[in-house]
Amino acid sequence: MKADYVNPFFMSTKEVFRLMLGLDVIRGDLRILEDMVPSKEANALLGVTGDLQGSVLFSYPREMALEMVRIMSGMDMHEIDSFVSSALGEVANIIGGNAVTKLTESRLTCDIVPPQVFVGEYKSLSMATGKALLIPLRTSIGEFDMTVFLKENTK
């Protein structure tokens, strides 16, 4: 997959975190992965269809996920329950929606499949072919990962 596909997702993440959470997001060095493996406890997996097909995974440490929802709601969160999961899913959905708009500037028409949120590490989401790119991201409330696996739809 082209590294170019990562940028709209990174830019949207940065934008959405700034607007919704008042947080700055700094990116680390890209890593190539054979599989898409959730590296942290709270995960939102977004599907992409259209000219590009694949998935984008947001993997947050538990404490960071709870803090994100505390910032939004003004209420302390103690566990990743349906409320927290749903809010994390909607954040991923908004990031995906904005990224898809940015992709149209590169003449790529894509759509977002509503995200699935799951809790737990090490469950490999194996990709049929190709490799995924992991982008470590840093904020003042914790570090999280965005893993992108997208390929051009040749149909």
Added chain:
Amino acid sequence: MMWKESYRIGVPLIDQQHEELFHRVSVFIQTVREKGDWNEKLPKVKETMDFMQKYVVFHFDDEESFQEKINYPDLESHRIAHAKFKQSVNNYAERMVKENYSEDLAQEFSGKLMAWLIMHVAATDQKIGEYLRKKGGEQL
């Protein structure tokens, strides 16, 4: 409290309605999340669902009329975003009835509602304020 002063766009009518929406969503989340018997909370949950369905339409209509009045260039995509959200609230309202106002579904709905509202007011609607300031401050 969810509402932040930075969410104001500088149009009193819209700001008041946004503040009311944030207030209602905050109360809804508190109700859904506080400890206690779910059945006792049901009247409040039903009342908020009903309010959301009505007030969201009322607010979106006012916001769209205002955008028309100021010849807001992004009106069409704003209308689409509103329509999608109305549809989403209505879908949840239908599911709530079908699933007997389950606690889990109410938690899911309130999480989504909160994130959507913040994004819409903190980002999308801010562009209305920016447009007005650029135009020279025509306000209601």
